[in-house]
Amino acid sequence: MIYADNAATTKMSEAAVNIMSSLIRDTYGNPSSLYSFGQKAKEVLEQAREEIAGLIGAEPREIIFTSGGSEADNQAIISAARLGAKKGKKHIVSSAFEHHAVLHTLNKLSKEGFEITLLDVHENGIIKPEEVASAIREDTCLVTIMYANNEIGTVQDIKSIGEICREKGVLFHTDAVQAVGHLKINVKEQNIDMLSASAHKFHGPKGVGFLYARKGILLTNLIEGGAQEKGRRAGTENVPGIAAMAEALKEAVADIDKNTARLIPVRDRIIAGLNEIPHSALNGDAGSRLPSNINFCFEGIEGESLLLLLDDKGIAASSGSACTSGSLDPSHVLLAIGRVHDVAHGSLRLSIGEDITDEEADYIINSVKEVVEYLRGFSPVWRDLVAGKTQFIL
Numbered sequence: 001m002i003y004a005d006n007a008a009t010t011k012m013s014e015a016a017v018n019i020m021s022s023l024i025r026d027t028y029g030n031p032s033s034l035y036s037f038g039q040k041a042k043e044v045l046e047q048a049r050e051e052i053a054g055l056i057g058a059e060p061r062e063i064i065f066t067s068g069g070s071e072a073d074n075q076a077i078i079s080a081a082r083l084g085a086k087k088g089k090k091h092i093v094s095s096a097f098e099h100h101a102v103l104h105t106l107n108k109l110s111k112e113g114f115e116i117t118l119l120d121v122h123e124n125g126i127i128k129p130e131e132v133a134s135a136i137r138e139d140t141c142l143v144t145i146m147y148a149n150n151e152i153g154t155v156q157d158i159k160s161i162g163e164i165c166r167e168k169g170v171l172f173h174t175d176a177v178q179a180v181g182h183l184k185i186n187v188k189e190q191n192i193d194m195l196s197a198s199a200h201k202f203h204g205p206k207g208v209g210f211l212y213a214r215k216g217i218l219l220t221n222l223i224e225g226g227a228q229e230k231g232r233r234a235g236t237e238n239v240p241g242i243a244a245m246a247e248a249l250k251e252a253v254a255d256i257d258k259n260t261a262r263l264i265p266v267r268d269r270i271i272a273g274l275n276e277i278p279h280s281a282l283n284g285d286a287g288s289r290l291p292s293n294i295n296f297c298f299e300g301i302e303g304e305s306l307l308l309l310l311d312d313k314g315i316a317a318s319s320g321s322a323c324t325s326g327s328l329d330p331s332h333v334l335l336a337i338g339r340v341h342d343v344a345h346g347s348l349r350l351s352i353g354e355d356i357t358d359e360e361a362d363y364i365i366n367s368v369k370e371v372v373e374y375l376r377g378f379s380p381v382w383r384d385l386v387a388g389k390t391q392f393i394l
């Protein structure tokens with residue numbers, strides 16, 4: 001099988017699996033226990049915190065372990081909202097194509113009287129920093145903009161956005177779930193106040209992640225209970241998962257240059273190959289995108305059928321359309337970049353892994369070409385397009 005759905009999740013690295021299984025077996029003490037067996041687990045936990053902090057330019061006390069990216073997003077946004085509300089600031093700036101962990105949290109806050117401005121992401125999926133600047137008001141308490149989009153892979157100018165927020169004295173959070181371990185990140189140099197990350201997107205385990213929160217930012221505790229994480233997140237820590245996350249991140253960061261150099265030519269080879277399909281279009285900016293991301297729309301077909309037929313050919317990919325998410329609406333990301341419903345329904349996301357070979361890339365190109373042609377062969381939508389009854393958009 002060719003696994004081309006690394007934006008959904010990644011295979012754990014061997015080193016992360018080894019650390020995790022050895023800790024599960026041997027170091028099962030509770031890090032809050034005072035005897036030495038518990039303190040051994042505590043040491044592992046604190047070493048992981050130190051390593052992760054070092055890898056993103058933060059201090060250990062600025063790292064809070066969570067159950068993943070969604071929890072980190074929720075905690076960052078709710079914390080900033082609570083801090084803002086105390087000062088009468090109830091306006092938040094974000095974008096239309098954020099992950100639902102962000103959008104649904106903002107929606108909840110809007111029901112509590114917060115006003116949310118969702119910035120346009122334009123046709124290329126890039127937010128203009130100057131538009132962030134003009135959206136900030138006197139009563140803005142937070143700007144939350146994702147680092148890299150999970151569907152179309154576009155990467156934002158986080159440093160400039162952070163600088164604008166600093167100048168205007170507004171907290172800046174970035175959902176960096178798709179970026180951590182894949183792009184070089186330094187929270188201090190990039191003016192980031194809060195950042196969310198998730199281990200399973202960089203070859204670590206599922207159900208574990210972290211929130212970076214600059215020191216001095218008072219976090220709202222989403223989970224009440226014990227005093228773990230300095231009272232900022234209750235619950236016995238997932239020590240094996242956290243240590244495996246640190247190991248996976250260490251490897252990922254060490255390999256960023258090598259992986260980028262490997263992935264970009266393969267990504268661009270696939271993009272060039274798929275561009276040969278008539279009435280197709282790449283979604284998102286061609287240059288400012290994750291090295292692993294390829295996202296296309298093909299007119300006249302349904303993304304689900306494409307996925308199932310690619311699965312038959314041994315390719316695991318994803319689509320931003322309907323049934324995968326159990327709703328009839330196409331991806332909010334594709335709609336945000338201006339794709340109309342019919343076109344957005346025929347989308348395909350390939351998120352390639354670092355170990356992909358040129359032969360596999362060619363096999364993907366040929367398979368997608370074949371399947372798109374086959375599906376168009378009996379698509380009534382395509383028939384109408386070809387007959388001129390409806391207009392081609394792409």
Ligand SMILES: Cc1ncc(COP(=O)(O)O)c(C=O)c1O
Nearest residue numbers: 068069070099101150177178198
């Ligand atoms: C951009 C982005 N944010 C947040 C999340 C949620 O992360 P998790 O699955 O760890 O809760 C994801 C996962 O798909 C994501 O891609």
